[in-house]
Amino acid sequence: MFREPLKLQLRILQITMALFALVLLSLTWKLWTPQTLFPQVPLFSRVSELPPAVDWLSFAIMVLTLISLFVLSVASLLKKKPEDESAPRFQMLCGCLFLLSFLLEVVFDQHRLQPWAYQFALGLLILTVLKPPRAIPLFRLFVLSIYFYSALSKCDASFVQTLGRQLAEGLFSAVGISTTYWSPQTLSWIAASFPIGEFLIAFGLFFRRTRQVALWAAVGMHLTLMLAIGPLGLNHYKGVLIWNVYFIFQDLILFHTWFQNQTSVEPVGRQAEEQLSPPTYSGLERAVQTLIWIALLAPLLEPTGYFDHWPSWGLYASHHDRVVLLIDEEAKWDLPPDLQPFVDSPRPLSRWCRVRVERWSLADLGAPLYPQARFQLGVAIAVGKAVEQDSPGDASQPRIRLLYESAADRWSGERKIREYNGLSQIEALSQEFLLNATPRPFPMK
Incomplete structure (x- = not known):
């Protein structure tokens, strides 16, 4: 079956992202509700005066919008005419509502600014509001920024001396190799290789000639990380493992040559007309693109203390206060x-x-x-x-x-x-x- 490749990528990405978001929300549902198991710290002090029912409402909106996007994306994928989209305006509304409800949840409790939720909120906004020729390149750039900033956050002594060594120990422990008698210097050199690998993956995925090699390197990196933090290694919580599985699917959908080799079903005349006509943007599309570019550049402020660690993709970095x-x-x-x-x-x-x-x-x-x-x-x-x-x-x-x-x-x-x-x-x-x-x-x- 021949489909327009960018539209096919977009639909499969929406299905994958909505499905994994629902799984992670179900695992951490207590975090998103007005619980009394763990202290909640609002983003602003006056928020404490609002009723807890707002938490339930925003959480319900997040779940319902994800279910709607999953169902509509599957329905679009199964249609006989690949150019038809199921309720595109409603999907756009779902993407915007998911972001707004997520932000409202964070306002009530900063703990909810989990990196996977932040990524899904911005990613679904890109996929539902922008058209495929604009959404897919911007989504790729968004993913590359995660790898780049994650590597950048590990380029310091604290990572090499602490969390980097722990990851190295967890990795070798998972494959049955003891590091008990290894010197700290050896573990530090291994830890220093982790951000180098992430940098190479980010730059390799950016260029078409090196994209496939970098893609499989990224898949290998996520599998390696799953070994290090999985039950055989450091035994971290299962949500991190699920997020790494999502990254593997996401990278394959975004960067694998299979999608680039698909033939478009668009008529030749229509393709030529779209190439010659200047691009037009609605007000919402301009707003979304501006927001995403702010999210792409804001992590540069993290060293100054004016942007938080996790939204800056400081993943497994330890230099923060x-x-x-x-x-x-x-x-x-x-x-x-x-x-x-x-x-x-x-x-x-x-x-x-x-x-x-x-x-x-x-x-x-x-x-x-x-x-x-x-x-x-x-x-x-x-x-x-x-x-x-x-x-x-x-x-x-x-x-x-x-x-x-x-x-x-x-x-x-x-x-x-x-x-x-x-x-x-x-x-x-x-x-x-x-x-x-x-x-x-x-x-x-």
Whole structure:
């Protein structure tokens, strides 16, 4: 069956993206609802006054729009006339509504700015609003930017010294090779090769002559990463594995020669007419293209602190600022029993226990912790209020402590650490951030 290749790519991409988005939403549904399992930190402080029903409404819109896009895309693919599209205006509306409802969810809780959801929201907007000759090239550029910025975020000492080594250890452990007696320098050199590979893939996919080699290199990279973080390796949460599977399908649809070798069903006269006539853009198409270009360039601001780490595609990078939450050993027993397993034992000659909020997030919400220090500070404030609410104790003996670690130096990996004792000092730190760092009311039971 001969189909217009760009339109075929667009339809299959929509089906794939809607399907994987539904799967990931189902795995992390607690994150998107007004839950009380984990603190929620709105993007703006006044949002806390709005009713939780808005969360349910926006989540329902996200699910319904994805189902609609999946059904309509399948229906378009099965039509006898390949040029016919099922309810194109309704698909456009679904793409816009999914983005708007996703943004509303993020406004209520910054934790929901998961990188896969951010990618799907922008990707579906491209595929539903723009016509195939404009949508596919822009979508390709969007994917290349993810590889490029992901590689760029790993070009620092902190990745080579920490997460890069962990990925290398997880990879070799998955294939049955022990790294116990390997030197740190050897693991560091292996870790340094990861961003180099991503850079080569990004540039290779950009040029037509090297595209197929880079495509299979990208597939191999995702399979390798799945080994490293899968059950045989670091055993990370399943959502990351599913997202990597999506990337494999996405890259094959976007860059494989099979789609370029398809013959267009458009009449020759119509093709010539479209090539000679100047391109016309509607107001919505111009707005979408402008938004996507902003998303493509905004990650350049990440080193300045004016754009967040995950929307900048800082995936498995560790140079961002962060906080470490500590509580008094006696205060540990005032926490709910469900939270106590995520509190470490104190170090020798110390009474302070570290609260592993990243493990708490994975266990209760099925989603990794949002990496910004602003959000992590909000989580620490919510825990601190719960700890000091019933037993405020002596002001000279605070029951909660926070270590604020600045972004790591690119060349040395060193951080500047500031210490804050007691809830009053920790809450005062929230004034240093441009966006909100105060949590919604959190009744920790």
